[in-house]
Each structure stands twice: as C-alpha cells, then as structure tokens.
Amino acid sequence: MGAPRIAIGSIFTECNQLGGMPIDISWFERYELHYGAAILALPGGVVGGMLQVLHERQAEPIGLLYASTCPGGYLTRDCYRQLKTDLLVRLQAALPVDGVLLPLHGAAAAEDVGDLEGDLIKAVRALVGADVPIVATLDLHAHVTQEMVHFADALVAWETYPHRDAFTTGARGAKLLLDTVEGRCRPTMAMAKVPVLTGGIHGSTEGDDPFAHLMRQTKAAEGYPHVLSTSLFLVHPYLDQPAMGSGPLVITDNDYAQAETIAGELAAAYWARRFELEPVLYTPASALAQGLQISGGPVILVETSDCAGGGAAGDSVATLKALLAANITATAFVPVVDPAAAAQCHTAGLGAPVTVTLGHQLDPRWGEPITVTGQVTHLSDGRFRYVGGIWDNIEGNMGPSVVLTIGAIQVLVTTHSTYDWMDEQWRAVQMDPASATFIVAKNPMNYRQAYGNIAKAIFVLDTPGPTPPTIRHVQYKQLQRPYFPLDEQIENLTPTILKRRR
Ligand SMILES: [Zn+2]
Incomplete structure (x- = not known):
C-alpha cells in the first residue's frame, strides 16, 4: 500500500x-x-x-x-x-x-x-x-x-x-x-x-x-x-x-x-x-462586602454565568451594577460586550465624557441595561493575539473597543465576544490586572491561570445568565429528570x- x-x-x-x-x-x-x-x-x-x-x-x-x-x-x-x-x-x-x-x-x-x-x-x-x-x-x-x-x-x-x-x-x-x-x-x-x-x-x-x-x-x-x-x-x-x-x-x-x-x-x-x-456561591453584594475587607488586590469576582467561552453574549452588567451601588473608590476592571455602546464611545472620541446605555442589549433575557456616564480613556481596534491554549498564537478580535472610565471603575466595552485564555483582552487595551483591586472574570476556570498568582481572594458569583455556575435553576426542555444536582439520589442508577x- x-x-x-x-x-x-x-x-x-x-x-x-x-x-x-x-x-x-x-x-x-x-x-x-x-x-x-x-x-x-x-x-x-x-x-x-x-x-x-x-x-x-x-x-x-x-x-x-x-x-x-x-x-x-x-x-x-x-x-x-x-x-x-x-x-x-x-x-x-x-x-x-x-x-x-x-x-x-x-x-x-x-x-x-x-x-x-x-x-x-x-x-x-x-x-x-x-x-x-x-x-x-x-x-x-x-x-x-x-x-x-x-x-x-x-x-x-x-x-x-x-x-x-x-x-x-x-x-x-x-x-x-x-x-x-x-x-x-x-x-x-x-x-x-x-x-x-x-x-x-x-x-x-x-x-x-x-x-x-x-x-x-x-x-x-x-x-x-x-x-x-x-x-x-x-x-x-x-x-x-x-x-x-x-x-x-x-x-x-x-x-x-x-x-x-x-x-x-x-x-x-x-x-x-x-x-x-457543585460550587459555593456569593451574591455580588456579599462578595464585594467581603472583598473590601481584604487589603490590596486583586480580588476576583467570577461572573461565570456570562462566559463567552461557554456561549454567553458577555453583555451582563450584574456585577457592574453592584460595584456602582457600592460606590467603590478602589480600581475595578469589568468587561462588557456591547456593540452599540462601543460605537457611541468611538464616535465621542478619546477623552470625551459620554452617557451610554450599557449591557443586556444583545441577549436581553438576563437583565436590564443601565445608563452610565463616564469618560472614554482608551480606544482600540480590539485585535490581540492569544498566548497558549486552543487558539495559541491565533488572533482574537473584540472589534472596536474602548475603556470607559466611571470613577474608579474601568469598563472594557467591546463589539464582539471573545474566549478568555489568560489576560490578553486587558493587555490589548493597556490595562494591567495587577493594578486592579477588583477584576470581574467572566469564565469558570481560566481566571485561575490568569490571576492565580496575584489574586488575594476569589468569589464565584450567583448572577443570571446562560452559563451559570450551577444548573440547579435551569429549565431544560429536552433534558428529562432525573439528573444531579436536582436529583441528589437516584435509586437503582446504572450508567x-x-x-x-x-
Ligand atoms: Zn472545554
């Protein structure tokens, strides 16, 4: 042959x-x-x-x-x-x-x-x-x-x-x-x-x-x-x-x-x-309250229910809302996918004050948009290169992106969702995770390798979204019970x- x-x-x-x-x-x-x-x-x-x-x-x-x-x-x-x-x-x-x-x-x-x-x-x-x-x-x-x-x-x-x-x-x-x-x-x-x-x-x-x-x-x-x-x-x-x-x-x-x-x-x-x-979960407010007791940072707020790497739109502002409500004065990094807001900020230009409607505009099933006023502090075409993982050395593309600074909070507003490997997305817009007190990480795992060496604490949050940390509350249509965690014991279970x- x-x-x-x-x-x-x-x-x-x-x-x-x-x-x-x-x-x-x-x-x-x-x-x-x-x-x-x-x-x-x-x-x-x-x-x-x-x-x-x-x-x-x-x-x-x-x-x-x-x-x-x-x-x-x-x-x-x-x-x-x-x-x-x-x-x-x-x-x-x-x-x-x-x-x-x-x-x-x-x-x-x-x-x-x-x-x-x-x-x-x-x-x-x-x-x-x-x-x-x-x-x-x-x-x-x-x-x-x-x-x-x-x-x-x-x-x-x-x-x-x-x-x-x-x-x-x-x-x-x-x-x-x-x-x-x-x-x-x-x-x-x-x-x-x-x-x-x-x-x-x-x-x-x-x-x-x-x-x-x-x-x-x-x-x-x-x-x-x-x-x-x-x-x-x-x-x-x-x-x-x-x-x-x-x-x-x-x-x-x-x-x-x-x-x-x-x-x-x-x-x-x-x-x-x-x-x-099954994980232990925190509300954003309780995670913030505990995080503020810790000296230094970063404290990682894991908003895994909005994980682009699991198919979510990446447009949740659930944790951002909690940060705004807490009036924090420590630096916080938050990623939000919102093409309309990103476009509006690009039009406004670098240094401009801008009021935008933000979040839940792509997949509105999981929350209400918020209106925020901030300043555009960075403009980017959103391109970056992955270092490691499935897409090692492949270009990622967030599309037109901006950093919108609202007091101590820096929101990375992007046009497209992208899979998180390490911290490439922050680096692409000159944000250094080591300088943040709070980082919102929208994935269930890779935050460990991105911030494991520098994190002071990690809280897994219970927020609405299509990639939740527990599926206890998911209403499946095709999948039939029994299944764990809804059914903790199943009699005579055979694989x-x-x-x-x-
Ligand atoms: Zn996988």
Missing part, C-alpha cells in the same frame, strides 16, 4: 442553547476559516498535532475544511449548511481516502440540528463507507451521543482543563487512526454516562479538584490490558439535549467487554464524587452505555 491518504475536516465550536447570540459565518471568518491546502500549513493546535504524526509516519494529509470560532448560541441553519457542504464536497472530491480525522468540539448545535457532531460524523461515514476508519477528537466538555459513538471508529478527548493539550490530543487521534488504517488495532469503544450536570468551577484537571482525581483515575486505565485510549467528559451543561451526562469513554483493541467494564466502574466513581463538583462494536 502507498502512503495512506488521510482527510482532515472540522467545524469546531461550543454552543449554548440557553442563551447567547446565533453564530453565523462571520464568526468563523473572525477566528479561523481555512480550506484545502491552507489547513496543511497550520503550525499548532489540534490540527498541528495531527499533521506532525501524519508526516512522521509518511501519510498524506488532505485538507478539507477547518472552521473554528469562539462559542456562542447555536449555528444558524445557513451557517451549518454552508460549512457542512464545504466539508463534504471536498471529501467527495478527495475520495478514495484511507482514513478521516475530524477535530471537533462535541458540544456544537445548529438551529435545526441538535447534535451537530453526530450529524457530521454520520454524513462523513455515508460518504466514505463502513470500512474507512474515522477518528474524531473532542473537547472534554463534549456532549457525547450514540450517533457520534456509532458512526466514528474512535473518539479521543482533551485531557486537560484549562485546555492546554490541543496539539497532543491531535497527535493521539492521528496515531490511533493510522494504527487502525494499518491494521495494527481494531478499536471498539464504550461510553458510560451518569446524569451529572455541573458547571466547570471544580472541573480542573490540575491539583486537588474532584475532576482532576477522576481524570487521573481514568487515564490510569490506559495501562490495563487491551486498552487503547480513555477519555473523561464533564458535559457542557448549557446545551438542552436529551440524555446529557458525564462520564468516561474507553477504547480497547477489539475487546468490547473490557471497554464496557472499565467504563462502568469509572462512571460509578464519577457519580460518587458528584457533590464535590447509560453508548457502544461501538466492530
């Missing part, structure tokens, strides 16, 4: 079905949208890891489509149709291929397709036929479905949160695919799901977090006989789909019983630690098994 021909295709984002703004094609154009040979030049990320292994093993990579963007609401019908068609038409033209690599997220949804990845893998399977191996890589926050498990040969997820291992996950996926193509192994897999839905606050894979312990236990099982790969999923709980849950996925070399046994044991361990995954046997 000559060099195996391996196609690479991707639609990568995370979607929110509780809120957020619909994702259209302009979102992908702002982040990453590459076709054909351009994909083969990607140096890093999940595709970079795949390419390195393909080159080492003299396989021939064929770029189809690589589309990734900051999380949002669902993909519009037109956006998904366009991307899916682009991918499939290029795959059709590339046939015959010996294998397919799909770097996906696993928690994407389109307006009219709830399980985007399942739909995509199924369509790819229909084109390549039953005998061509398909390996997909996933975020460990994927909502893994029966369709995904059934139509792929193997699913391999990130091992880290914060997500540092896109490159190595790509490499693991490519190795497993080539081993399968070359007949060295015959992957068979079982996912065991328990109905545990929690936010990411205690979902770190580092240190003493409950999820870190579970991940280490899961990865240790890669040393068991016949095991090719293990993954552990903490499901993105802001989709609204049937049968959502968390747990392990185990791939063995043609030993299905072993895969199911190990997955079942790890799922039981996950269920046993469920209470540890739901998703299976793929060759």
Whole structure:
C-alpha cells in the first residue's frame, strides 16, 4: 500500500442553547476559516498535532475544511449548511481516502440540528463507507451521543482543563487512526454516562479538584490490558439535549467487554464524587462586602454565568451594577460586550465624557441595561493575539473597543465576544490586572491561570445568565429528570452505555 491518504475536516465550536447570540459565518471568518491546502500549513493546535504524526509516519494529509470560532448560541441553519457542504464536497472530491480525522468540539448545535457532531460524523461515514476508519477528537466538555459513538471508529478527548493539550490530543487521534488504517488495532469503544450536570468551577484537571482525581483515575486505565485510549467528559451543561451526562469513554483493541467494564466502574466513581463538583456561591453584594475587607488586590469576582467561552453574549452588567451601588473608590476592571455602546464611545472620541446605555442589549433575557456616564480613556481596534491554549498564537478580535472610565471603575466595552485564555483582552487595551483591586472574570476556570498568582481572594458569583455556575435553576426542555444536582439520589442508577462494536 502507498502512503495512506488521510482527510482532515472540522467545524469546531461550543454552543449554548440557553442563551447567547446565533453564530453565523462571520464568526468563523473572525477566528479561523481555512480550506484545502491552507489547513496543511497550520503550525499548532489540534490540527498541528495531527499533521506532525501524519508526516512522521509518511501519510498524506488532505485538507478539507477547518472552521473554528469562539462559542456562542447555536449555528444558524445557513451557517451549518454552508460549512457542512464545504466539508463534504471536498471529501467527495478527495475520495478514495484511507482514513478521516475530524477535530471537533462535541458540544456544537445548529438551529435545526441538535447534535451537530453526530450529524457530521454520520454524513462523513455515508460518504466514505463502513470500512474507512474515522477518528474524531473532542473537547472534554463534549456532549457525547450514540450517533457520534456509532458512526466514528474512535473518539479521543482533551485531557486537560484549562485546555492546554490541543496539539497532543491531535497527535493521539492521528496515531490511533493510522494504527487502525494499518491494521495494527481494531478499536471498539464504550461510553458510560451518569446524569451529572455541573458547571466547570471544580472541573480542573490540575491539583486537588474532584475532576482532576477522576481524570487521573481514568487515564490510569490506559495501562490495563487491551486498552487503547480513555477519555473523561464533564458535559457542557448549557446545551438542552436529551440524555446529557458525564462520564468516561474507553477504547480497547477489539475487546468490547473490557471497554464496557472499565467504563462502568469509572462512571460509578464519577457519580460518587458528584457533590464535590457543585460550587459555593456569593451574591455580588456579599462578595464585594467581603472583598473590601481584604487589603490590596486583586480580588476576583467570577461572573461565570456570562462566559463567552461557554456561549454567553458577555453583555451582563450584574456585577457592574453592584460595584456602582457600592460606590467603590478602589480600581475595578469589568468587561462588557456591547456593540452599540462601543460605537457611541468611538464616535465621542478619546477623552470625551459620554452617557451610554450599557449591557443586556444583545441577549436581553438576563437583565436590564443601565445608563452610565463616564469618560472614554482608551480606544482600540480590539485585535490581540492569544498566548497558549486552543487558539495559541491565533488572533482574537473584540472589534472596536474602548475603556470607559466611571470613577474608579474601568469598563472594557467591546463589539464582539471573545474566549478568555489568560489576560490578553486587558493587555490589548493597556490595562494591567495587577493594578486592579477588583477584576470581574467572566469564565469558570481560566481566571485561575490568569490571576492565580496575584489574586488575594476569589468569589464565584450567583448572577443570571446562560452559563451559570450551577444548573440547579435551569429549565431544560429536552433534558428529562432525573439528573444531579436536582436529583441528589437516584435509586437503582446504572450508567447509560453508548457502544461501538466492530
Ligand atoms: Zn472545554
């Protein structure tokens, strides 16, 4: 056999079905949208890891489509149709291929397709036929479905949160695919799901977090006989789909019983630690009152319910309201996505006093706008470059942005929402987090790496939004009970098994 021909295709984002703004094609154009040979030049990320292994093993990579963007609401019908068609038409033209690599997220949804990845893998399977191996890589926050498990040969997820291992996950996926193509192994897999839905606050894979312990236990099982790969999923709980849950996925070399046994044991361990995954929460007012007792800063106010990285619009002013009400005199940094306010401030110009309506203007389901008067103290085109993570060295784009200074409070008003990795967004507008007494961080995890070394205290806030720190108050339409945390005990619970046997 000559060099195996391996196609690479991707639609990568995370979607929110509780809120957020619909994702259209302009979102992908702002982040990453590459076709054909351009994909083969990607140096890093999940595709970079795949390419390195393909080159080492003299396989021939064929770029189809690589589309990734900051999380949002669902993909519009037109956006998904366009991307899916682009991918499939290029795959059709590339046939015959010996294998397919799909770097996906696993928690994407389109307006009219709830399980985007399942739909995509199924369509790819229909084109390549039953005998061509398909390996997909996933975020460990994927909502893994029966369709995904059934139509792929193997699913391999990130091992880290914060997500540092896109490159190595790509490499693991490519190795497993080539081993399968070359007949060295015959992957068979079982996912065991328990109905545990929690936010990411205690979902770190580092240190003493409950999820870190579970991940280490899961990865240790890669040393068991016949095991090719293990993954552990903490499901993105802001989709609204049937049968959502968390747990392990185990791939063995043609030993299905072993895969199911190990997955079942790890799922039981996950269920046993469920209470540890729920966070302790503060109201903004009580967090501020306690924060003001602390000398120095920064004190991190985690407004995770408005997390752009989980698909929220990023336009909440719930914590800003509390800061204004407290009349604080210490420096506070607050990010708010508000294109209308950003445009008005740009028009007013640097140094100008301005009165704007701010917040809850994109996704008005979660609060009322406020009217504030301040001064425009910085203007920016909103471009920055990520340092690390999934989008390492990729340009982020907040669109026209300003710093609006209201007394001691500095509000970074941006046009577009962007995923938080470290503190790139503040740096882009010359704001130094070390100089702030309070920082509003709109994510459930990456604030730890951004401010962990300088934070004096951290408070996780209970505010309205589509990415709340607990899903206790979410009214799901598709997801049926019982599920934790609403159901703390479930009698005779057995994990739901998703299976793929060759
Ligand atoms: Zn994730």
